[in-house]
Amino acid sequence: MKINMSHGSGGKQTGDLINQIFLKHFDNHILNKLEDAAVLDIKGKIAYTTDSFVVTPLFFSGGDIGKLAVCGTVNDICMMGAIPKYLTAGFIIEEGAEIETIDKIALSMKLAAEEAGVKIVAGDTKVIEGRGGIYINTSGIGEIAKSGISISNCQKGDAIILSGSLGDHHAAIMSERMEIENNIKSDCAPLVSIVKSLIESNIEVHCMRDVTRGGLATVLNEISSASSCGVEIYEAFLPISDEVRGLCNILGLDPLYMANEGKMIAVVPESQAETALHAVRRSKYGENAQIIGRIVDGSGVTMITTLQGSRILDVLYGEGLPRIC
Amino acid sequence: MKTLETIKKELKEYDGKNIKIMEVCGTHTSSIFKNGIRSLLSPRIQLISGPGCPVCVTASSYIDRLVEYSLKDNHCVLTFGDMMKVKGSKLTLTEAKAMGGNVKILYSPLGAIKAAMKNPDTQFVFAAVGFETTIPIYALLIEEIIKNNIKNLRIMTSLKTIIPAISYICVNEKKIDAFLCPGHVSVIIGSSVYSEMASKYRKPFVIGGFEGGHIIAAVYEIVRQISNNEYSMKNMYQSAVSSEGNEKAKALIYKYFEAADDYWRGIGIIEGSGLRLKAEYKDFDAGSTSSEDVDITPAGCKCTDVILGRIAPVECPLFGKACTPLNAVGACMVSSEGACGIWYRNCEV
Numbered sequence: 001m002k003i004n005m006s007h008g009s010g011g012k013q014t015g016d017l018i019n020q021i022f023l024k025h026f027d028n029h030i031l032n033k034l035e036d037a038a039v040l041d042i043k044g045k046i047a048y049t050t051d052s053f054v055v056t057p058l059f060f061s062g063g064d065i066g067k068l069a070v071c072g073t074v075n076d077i078c079m080m081g082a083i084p085k086y087l088t089a090g091f092i093i094e095e096g097a098e099i100e101t102i103d104k105i106a107l108s109m110k111l112a113a114e115e116a117g118v119k120i121v122a123g124d125t126k127v128i129e130g131r132g133g134i135y136i137n138t139s140g141i142g143e144i145a146k147s148g149i150s151i152s153n154c155q156k157g158d159a160i161i162l163s164g165s166l167g168d169h170h171a172a173i174m175s176e177r178m179e180i181e182n183n184i185k186s187d188c189a190p191l192v193s194i195v196k197s198l199i200e201s202n203i204e205v206h207c208m209r210d211v212t213r214g215g216l217a218t219v220l221n222e223i224s225s226a227s228s229c230g231v232e233i234y235e236a237f238l239p240i241s242d243e244v245r246g247l248c249n250i251l252g253l254d255p256l257y258m259a260n261e262g263k264m265i266a267v268v269p270e271s272q273a274e275t276a277l278h279a280v281r282r283s284k285y286g287e288n289a290q291i292i293g294r295i296v297d298g299s300g301v302t303m304i305t306t307l308q309g310s311r312i313l314d315v316l317y318g319e320g321l322p323r324i325c
Numbered sequence: 326m327k328t329l330e331t332i333k334k335e336l337k338e339y340d341g342k343n344i345k346i347m348e349v350c351g352t353h354t355s356s357i358f359k360n361g362i363r364s365l366l367s368p369r370i371q372l373i374s375g376p377g378c379p380v381c382v383t384a385s386s387y388i389d390r391l392v393e394y395s396l397k398d399n400h401c402v403l404t405f406g407d408m409m410k411v412k413g414s415k416l417t418l419t420e421a422k423a424m425g426g427n428v429k430i431l432y433s434p435l436g437a438i439k440a441a442m443k444n445p446d447t448q449f450v451f452a453a454v455g456f457e458t459t460i461p462i463y464a465l466l467i468e469e470i471i472k473n474n475i476k477n478l479r480i481m482t483s484l485k486t487i488i489p490a491i492s493y494i495c496v497n498e499k500k501i502d503a504f505l506c507p508g509h510v511s512v513i514i515g516s517s518v519y520s521e522m523a524s525k526y527r528k529p530f531v532i533g534g535f536e537g538g539h540i541i542a543a544v545y546e547i548v549r550q551i552s553n554n555e556y557s558m559k560n561m562y563q564s565a566v567s568s569e570g571n572e573k574a575k576a577l578i579y580k581y582f583e584a585a586d587d588y589w590r591g592i593g594i595i596e597g598s599g600l601r602l603k604a605e606y607k608d609f610d611a612g613s614t615s616s617e618d619v620d621i622t623p624a625g626c627k628c629t630d631v632i633l634g635r636i637a638p639v640e641c642p643l644f645g646k647a648c649t650p651l652n653a654v655g656a657c658m659v660s661s662e663g664a665c666g667i668w669y670r671n672c673e674v
Contacts, residue, residue: 178432251432252352252407254359307333307537309361314670317650 003097008127021103022123025110026089030121038121040086043143047082049073050139058101058134060176062168062185066105068261069136070112070120071190075210078195079264081149082142087113088122090137094130105134116190146199153206154227158295159273161266163194163280164288165239166216170258171247184243187285189262194283198266201279207267215257217313219265220301231301233293235311256303257316267295329538332545339367341552345500346371346544347634349491350507351378352535354664358671360537362544370548373634374664376490377507379455380407381632381656381663382589383483384618388413390481394450394611395426401444402428403437404452407660410653414621434459434466441470441478449478450611458509460484460600461574464581467602467609479611482602485587488518489598495526498633503529503547505540508562513578515570519558527556534562581606588618590656591629628655631664638665645669 007013023032030038053069070087077084089109093102113120118140168187175182191210198205207227209219216238220231240255248255262285268276273291280286301313327335348354354374357363363372376382392413395402402418409419409430422428427447431437437451453463463480470478487510494501506519511532519530529550533543543561550556560566578600587599594616602610622628626648627641638644638657648654650666657665 179436180432252355303361305359305361305537307329307360307362307365307541309364309537311358311361311364312671317670 001099002095002132003093003099003102003127004095005127005129007093008125014125017099017125021099021106025106026113026120026123028119028121030119031123038086038088040121040141042085042141045144045147047077047080047142047144048139049076050137051076052135052137054135055173057176058105060186061172063188063261064105064108065134065136066108067112067188069138070109070116070118071188071261072212073138073140074116074118074190074192075264077140077142078191079149079208079210080142080144081146081195081199081205081208082144083196084116084118084140084142084192086121087118087138087140089120090124092126092128092135094128094133096130096132097134098132102134112190116192146205149205149208151207151209151223152226154223154229154267154295155206155269156229156295156297157270158206158267159270159276159291160231160233160293160295161268161273161277161280162211162216162239162290162292163191163264163266163286164262165241165244166211166260166263167240167244167248167255167258169261170253171244174251174253175247180247182243182247184241184247187260187262189285191262191264191285194264194280194286197279197283197286198276201275203268203272203276203279205266205268205276209265211260211263211265213259214316215255215259216265217256217301218315220313221315223267224299224301227295228299230296230298231293232296233301233303235303235305237290237292239288239290256313270294329541332541333365336366336370336541336545336548339369339548341369341548343369344371344502344548344551345373345634346503346505346547347373347375347494347501348505349375349377349487350509351660351663351667352509353377353505353507353533353540354667356535356537356540358667360540362537362540365541366544370544372544373501373637374631374667375494375634376589376592376632377456377487378657378660378663379483379485380411380660381628382485382591383411383454383656384588384590384614384620385413386618386620387481387483387614388418389415390612391418391450391452392416392421392426395421395428396424399446400427400448400450401440402426402450402452403431403440404428405432405454406430408452408454410659411656412653434462435469437466437478438469438473438475441475442473445477447477451478451480453480453482453484456485456487456507456510457513457578460582461513461577464577467581467606470609479609481611482600482613484582484600485589486584486598486600488514488522489595490589491522493592493595494633495522495528498635501528501634502551503531505543505547506530506532508532508534508565511562511566511570513571513574515568516558516560516566517568523556523558529556530558532558532560532562532566534565586616587614588616588620589632590620591622591632623654626655628657631655631657638668641665
């Protein structure tokens, strides 16, 4: 069955959609009360964020828009040293969308939320004219477990740890859109266990950032600018899978500028670099972590290439489009 | 045999006469930056980017025709990604799309066949831009259109051949000492053609691969030849480039296309430098480039000097000021293969 305008009317069909899909999957005692707002029990300082998800196609190798909507917000909360607790989910659905599709997306959100240890406690559904598109906004709250983590807090000498390989999400989406067959999967995943592991290991984390749109090069430039420091990384230490590298060579894309959805960097004091690396590596989704570089004097981001040349990395300009030859 | 480390050391410490090497192919330019090759060379060895980015040398009137098609009812323009941001006389395809124009990005020309068969009521125009590397695929596309009797797909070509352009530079630009020849194009056209060029213009022509080590090796060979007053063709990409090239691909090209004078953005008309659909295939032609094409060079834009290797991108007064990848004035700033865009993104300011 397809969504039509009456599913957004607030009447019977809206109620059915909420009951048969969202309550069924998101099921928790706060949401189930169906009050106008969720009432939450929160201790101390909170981290609070929001993000919207408009990805096409809705389903791709390694994930879907639902999983992305949960992990994206969860990861943003984690990067502030917070443990995510509650999410809200707003759906904007174009008429013509299959109800079965929405059910699959909601199920995927439930599974991702369970893995991340969060509850989806409030939501909203709107139906608009269109051609069956689905868009999701999530917002989330987490309890700060370690304060003082900030993009402007990086210190000279700090080590930069990258939690795993670059470019997988972007490459998976590109492959899907361009109907290129390969085994590349999106890395979409919650980073809660990596962050918990760093905090439990008493690492004095100075800064954490998930490496999403704009890619590693853009994130490192943001750090350089906010912390008024230089960043130096080593090409030889960057984890990039052979398949992603191959696809990039064909399409003229650069893994340093490609989006990831389950990767982060942690900037930690040099003295704790090895301990922190082990803490990340023993966490789920952190097995392939590497120390990729350090914070240095000066400004901007420099990469020492495998040939020992130096390459300055700027932020991403415009959209990364596949090239002609 | 010398190790890579020895070669790198010799190139860094080179103190002979100044050498200007033109890398003709945009993929080489890109790899030179990605590998930080310039930082590994003596200041006496200069690498200069040539006219090897097909997007950068396509006339603005060609873009205008694509924009016009994209905005027409029941029409759809199919293109590679980098054409999206090139400015015509007024609009880019990205801007046309935002105005409701129908533009789709493909990664393979053969995807056009699928699109046309799936949407029989839409008239598709494929923007076929490129050098010898991509032209055989356009020939295959025409073959598929004929085989499948597809009536709603035509191609609009802006196809260039590299040898007339290199010859033009050899004749008109005296400051280039040697050429790092395009690897991909050479796979198709072969290495022997450069042997004639080397003896005619008395300059080294070295074919190199695209990995950092390949480029270092090719530069080293050029420096060696110049230091010894030699000039010859050397194929250092033998794993992919043969003497005569890919005969099958060449036959396919000349089955459907024939040489013609063509317009190069920033340069003007170069004799015999384009490929056009033969008269018997004109039904598949949606308005290909010709010597009639025109180009509007924005005031102050030095794309011409950049493409011909007269100046480095940073020497253009608009570079990094009025002209950036987000607001490209000249075509060289647009493509991931364009010299200015590559220089800007890699902060060679």
